[in-house]
Amino acid sequence: MTRSSALIDRDSWRPYFSLVLFCGIALVLSVPGARVVRDLGSAPFLLGFPTFFYAQALFMGSLGLGLGAASAERGERGGRMVVALGLRVLIGQLLCLPYLVFARSLLPGRGGTFALIALFTTLVALALAMLGRLLEQPRRLGPSLGFLAKYVLFVAYYAAPLVGFPLFSPLGAVRLLLEGAAPPEALLAFVVPVALLAALSPFAAGARGERRV
Amino acid sequence: MGRRGLSSIAIFLTFTGFVVGSWTVFAASTFDVTVGLAGRVVPGRLAPIRLTFADLPSGATRLCITQHIGNAWRGETTLSYEIPVPDTDCGDVEVAIPIYDAARPLRVLLLSADGRRLAERDVELRSRTVDDAFQVAVGAFSVPLPGQAASVSLADLPKTWSAYAAAESVWIGRVRSGLDAEQWDALARWVLSGGSLVVFAGADLFVLDAPRLRDLLPILNPSLAERGDNAPALTGDLRSGAITLARREGVPWLIQRRYGGGNVLLVTTDALALDAAELSEIRSHTPSSRGLCLVGAASEFLDLQPIDRPSRWVAAVLTSLAAVTLPAVVGRLGGRRWAAPVLCAAFAVLALFSWIYTDSARVGSDLYRTNATVLIEGSLGVSVSSSALCSASRQPVTAGVGVDAVPYEPLPPSFEPGSRDATYRDGAVRITFAPGERRVLVTQSDAPVEFRARLTGDEELRLSNRGSRVIEDALLLVDGEVFPLPPLEPGEGTVYLSDSASDTMGPLGPEGGPLGRLFALVKDSLTLERGTWLVAGEITERMRTDGGTSAHARDVTLYVVEVGRD
Numbered sequence: 001m002t003r004s005s006a007l008i009d010r011d012s013w014r015p016y017f018s019l020v021l022f023c024g025i026a027l028v029l030s031v032p033g034a035r036v037v038r039d040l041g042s043a044p045f046l047l048g049f050p051t052f053f054y055a056q057a058l059f060m061g062s063l064g065l066g067l068g069a070a071s072a073e074r075g076e077r078g079g080r081m082v083v084a085l086g087l088r089v090l091i092g093q094l095l096c097l098p099y100l101v102f103a104r105s106l107l108p109g110r111g112g113t114f115a116l117i118a119l120f121t122t123l124v125a126l127a128l129a130m131l132g133r134l135l136e137q138p139r140r141l142g143p144s145l146g147f148l149a150k151y152v153l154f155v156a157y158y159a160a161p162l163v164g165f166p167l168f169s170p171l172g173a174v175r176l177l178l179e180g181a182a183p184p185e186a187l188l189a190f191v192v193p194v195a196l197l198a199a200l201s202p203f204a205a206g207a208r209g210e211r212r213v
Numbered sequence: 214m215g216r217r218g219l220s221s222i223a224i225f226l227t228f229t230g231f232v233v234g235s236w237t238v239f240a241a242s243t244f245d246v247t248v249g250l251a252g253r254v255v256p257g258r259l260a261p262i263r264l265t266f267a268d269l270p271s272g273a274t275r276l277c278i279t280q281h282i283g284n285a286w287r288g289e290t291t292l293s294y295e296i297p298v299p300d301t302d303c304g305d306v307e308v309a310i311p312i313y314d315a316a317r318p319l320r321v322l323l324l325s326a327d328g329r330r331l332a333e334r335d336v337e338l339r340s341r342t343v344d345d346a347f348q349v350a351v352g353a354f355s356v357p358l359p360g361q362a363a364s365v366s367l368a369d370l371p372k373t374w375s376a377y378a379a380a381e382s383v384w385i386g387r388v389r390s391g392l393d394a395e396q397w398d399a400l401a402r403w404v405l406s407g408g409s410l411v412v413f414a415g416a417d418l419f420v421l422d423a424p425r426l427r428d429l430l431p432i433l434n435p436s437l438a439e440r441g442d443n444a445p446a447l448t449g450d451l452r453s454g455a456i457t458l459a460r461r462e463g464v465p466w467l468i469q470r471r472y473g474g475g476n477v478l479l480v481t482t483d484a485l486a487l488d489a490a491e492l493s494e495i496r497s498h499t500p501s502s503r504g505l506c507l508v509g510a511a512s513e514f515l516d517l518q519p520i521d522r523p524s525r526w527v528a529a530v531l532t533s534l535a536a537v538t539l540p541a542v543v544g545r546l547g548g549r550r551w552a553a554p555v556l557c558a559a560f561a562v563l564a565l566f567s568w569i570y571t572d573s574a575r576v577g578s579d580l581y582r583t584n585a586t587v588l589i590e591g592s593l594g595v596s597v598s599s600s601a602l603c604s605a606s607r608q609p610v611t612a613g614v615g616v617d618a619v620p621y622e623p624l625p626p627s628f629e630p631g632s633r634d635a636t637y638r639d640g641a642v643r644i645t646f647a648p649g650e651r652r653v654l655v656t657q658s659d660a661p662v663e664f665r666a667r668l669t670g671d672e673e674l675r676l677s678n679r680g681s682r683v684i685e686d687a688l689l690l691v692d693g694e695v696f697p698l699p700p701l702e703p704g705e706g707t708v709y710l711s712d713s714a715s716d717t718m719g720p721l722g723p724e725g726g727p728l729g730r731l732f733a734l735v736k737d738s739l740t741l742e743r744g745t746w747l748v749a750g751e752i753t754e755r756m757r758t759d760g761g762t763s764a765h766a767r768d769v770t771l772y773v774v775e776v777g778r779d
C-alpha cells in the first residue's frame with residue numbers, strides 16, 4: 001500500500017485531533033455539576049447539558065470536510081475514494097467510542113438513541129466529506145474560494161435550518177433524537193444527510209483529482 | 214312514501230335505538246356513592262368513599278374517581294384514582310382518597326376495560342366540608358356529645374384506617390350490634406398511628422366484645438361489678454402503663470392507655486348512663502389524634518441524596534489520554550499500513566477503560582426518590598410514609614411511582630395549569646415531572662408485623678424478626694432510657710441489655726444521619742419517652758428503570774415496635 005492510500009497519515013490527523021480534543025472537552029462539560037439533589041434546585045443548569053452529542057455532531061461534520069479536502073489533495077477518485085472516505089469517517093467514530101461509552105452513564109437507558117446519533121453523525125460526516133471533496137477540486141474553484149465555499153456551506157447547513165426547520169440541521173436533529181423523537185421525525189432527520197450523500201457521491205467519485213506534490 | 218321519508222324514519226329509529234340502548238346500560242349499572250366520614254370531609258385530608266353496586270354491567274372493570282382542583286388564579290389540575298370493581302355484580306368498595314378542593318364536585322365513573330364510560334355520578338362536596346378535624350360518635354349516648362360531634366352509623370363506619378384522618382377522636386357508645394373485625398382492625402390501626410378512641414363499655418360490653426377490642430382495652434380480664442351506687446361498671450386488671458384518670462364510687466371510671474402512637478380511653482359505664490357534665494369531663498381528658506407528618510423529613514433527606522454521576526476528573530483524564538494517544542500513534546506510525554489498526558486498538562482500550570469505570574453506581578438517574586417510612590407495630594402494623602421525588606432530567610419525565618396506597622400530595626398555593634395532574638392505578642401514580650421538578654407523596658397503609666418484642670425481666674429482651682434482613686441499627690427505650698441493641702438478626706433471639714443505658718435519647722445510626730433525624734422526629738410526635746419501645750432502622754437503596762425512566766430510590770425506614778412486658 002502506498003503512502004497516499006493509507007487511511008491515516010501525518011498530514012491528515014489534525015481533523016481527528018480536533019474531533020478528539022473538542023469532543024473530550026464537551027464530555028467533561030456534560031458531566032452534571034450537582035453533587036446532591038439539593039444542588040439541582042438551587043442551580044438547574046447543574047442538571048448537565050448533553051454538550052458532548054452536539055460537539056460530536058459539529059466536529060464529525062468538520063472532520064468530514066477535512067477528510068474530503070485531504071482526499072482531493074491525494075487525488076483519490078472513484079469507488080475506492082468513497083470506500084476510503086467511509087473508512088476514515090468510521091475511524092473518526094471509533095475515536096469517539098471511549099467518550100460515547102462514558103456518556104452512557106450521563107443519559108442511561110438511551111442505547112438506541114446513542115446508536116441513532118452515531119449513525120446520523122457518520123452519515124453527516126460522509127456527506128460533508130463528499131462536499132469537501134467536490135469543492136476542493138483544484139480545477140473547479142480556486143483554493144481560497146473552495147475553502148470559503150466549503151465553510152460557508154458548512155455553517156449554512158448547521159445554522160440556517162435552526163431558524164425555521166431545526167430538524168434539517170445536524171444540531172437540531174441531534175437535539176430531537178436526544179429528546180426522544182417519534183419514528184417519522186427521526187426518519188425525517190436522516191433525509192438531509194442521506195439525500196446529500198446520494199446527490200454528491202456520484203459527482204465526487206467521478207471528479208478528477210490532482211495530487212499536489 | 215318517498216326516499217326522503219324512508220331515510221327520516223331510518224334516522225329516527227337509529228337515534229331512538231341509541232338513546233334507549235344508552236339509557237338501558239346507564240339504568241342497569243346502578244351504584245351509590247357516599248363520601249366522607251359521617252358525611253363530612255376536611256380539605257387536605259383523606260376521606261372514605263364507599264361505592265355500593267347493584268346489577269353491574271358485565272363489562273365494568275374499574276372505577277375512576279376524578280377531582281378537578283383549583284381555579285384560573287391558583288392554577289387548575291386533575292387528579293384521578295382508578296380502582297378495580299368487585300368480581301360480583303353486587304357489593305361495595307371502600308377507598309380512602311384525599312379531598313383537596315370542595316369547590317367542584319367529585320366525579321365517579323364506571324369504566325369498561327377499554328375505557329368506555331358505563332355510568333357516572335357527580336358528588337357534591339361543598340356542603341360536606343368542615344375546616345378541621347371533628348369528633349366522631351358511633352352509637353347512642355344519653356345526651357348529645359359536647360362540641361361539633363358527627364354521628365356515624367355502624368354500617369358506615371370505615372374499614373380502612375386512613376379513612377379516619379378527619380377524626381379528632383372516635384367515641385363508641387351504645388350500639389345494637391358489635392363492630393365487625395375489619396372495623397375494629399381499622400380503628401386499632403388508626404389508634405396505633407396516633408388516633409384517639411373512647412370506648413363506653415359498661416354492662417353492654419358483651420355487645421361490643423371482640424378480640425381486637427380486648428387488645429385495645431386498658432384492662433385485662435374485664436368483668437362486670439357493681440359500684441357503690443348499684444350502677445354496673447366494668448372492672449379488670451390494669452395493663453402495664455394504663456392509668457386511671459377518674460373514679461366513681463371507688464371504682465375506676467375513666468382509664469387511659471397508650472396504644473402505639475395513640476390513646477384508648479375506657480369509660481367503664483354504659484354510654485346511656487352519663488350526663489352532660491360527665492361527657493364534658495371525658496372530653497377534657499381525651500387527647501386529639503395526632504397524625505405523623507414526614508413530609509419535611511422526606512424533603513430534607515432527598516436534599517442530601519447524592520447524585521449518581523461519573524467524575525469530571527476521570528472524563529478529563531480520558532480526554533487527555535485520547536488527545537495524547539492520537540498524535541503519539543500517528544507520529545510514530547503515520548502513513549504505514551497498520552497505523553489505523555493500532556490507533557483503533559488503542560482507542561478500543563480506552564473505550565474498555567471507560568466501560569469499566571462507568572459501572573451502575575456511576576450511571577445517572579432521571580429521578581431521585583427518598584422514602585421516609587415509619588412502621589408502627591403492635592399486634593397490628595401500620596405504615597406512614599412520605600416520598601419526596603426530584604427529576605434530574607433536562608426533559609419532562611413521565612414515571613409510574615409505586616406507592617402502598619392512594620397517595621396525598623401537598624399542593625403549593627399556586628401552580629401551572631395541569632402541572633400537578635396525576636393518575637393512580639394498580640399501586641402506582643403516573644406523574645409527569647418537569648425538568649428539576651420536585652413532588653411529595655404521602656401514603657398511609659396497613660403493614661405486616663415484622664417484629665415482636667417482650668421484656669421478660671430487667672435484663673432480658675425476647676425478639677422476633679420475621680423479616681429476611683438483618684437490621685443493623687436498633688435500640689430499646691424504657692421510659693426514656695436508651696439501651697443500644699445489637700443488629701437484629703432474622704428469627705427469634707434473646708438480647709441481654711447492656712449496662713450502657715443513656716439518660717438522653719441518643720441518635721440511631723450515624724450521627725446526623727437520616728435515621729437519627731427520623732427517630733428524633735418520631736420520638737417527639739409519638740411521645741416515645743413513655744413506655745417501652747423497640748426502635749430499629751435501616752437505609753436501603755434501589756435502582757429501577759420504568760419505561761425508559763431510571764429512578765434511584767433511597768428508603769429510610771424506622772420501625773417503632775411496642776414492647777410487651779411480663
